[in-house]
Amino acid sequence: MRLTSGFWVSALTKRLFSEGSFATVVQKGAMEAGSIFILLRDRLGRQALYGPAAQAVYDEARPDERRFSLIIEDDEEAIEKRLDRERRFxxxxxxxxxxxxEIERPDRYFDIAAG
Incomplete structure (x- = not known):
């Protein structure tokens, strides 16, 4: 059974805080099944936006896990435009x-999908 979006986000932020990292929920979505986007920012100002991976990249042995893929990297304006478009949709x-x-190692923070 797949965890609800609200529960998954809560677990992610609690895990990150317990490791001494910082995370914040910028926008709260639908508790049951809202899509989750993750914005990584490093101390040098670099950033990367990740969104839900396509269903085709999910591991058949673990279909309930959430997977993410890179959408945009190092372009703040493009990231904002993408998020605005998602808000309208x-x-x-x-x-x-x-x-x-390290923005280059997102797998340390959450599961990512290749491609």
Whole structure:
């Protein structure tokens, strides 16, 4: 059974806080099944936006896990435009911002999908 979006985001932020990292929920979405987007920011100002991975990249052995893929990297204006477009299309999405040490290693923070 897949965890609800609200529960998954809560677990993610609690895990990050317990590791000494920082995360904040910028936009709260639908508790049951809202899409989740993750914005990584490092201390040098670099950023990367990740969104739900396509269903085709899910592991058949673990279909209930949430997977993410890179949408935009190092372009703040493009990230804002993408999020604005998502708000118009589906205002019930979640946006979690995570401050990271290394933006090149997102797998340390959450599961990502290749491609």
């Amino acid at each position: 589906d205002p019930d999405f979640w946006l979690v911002e995570i401050e990271v040490a």
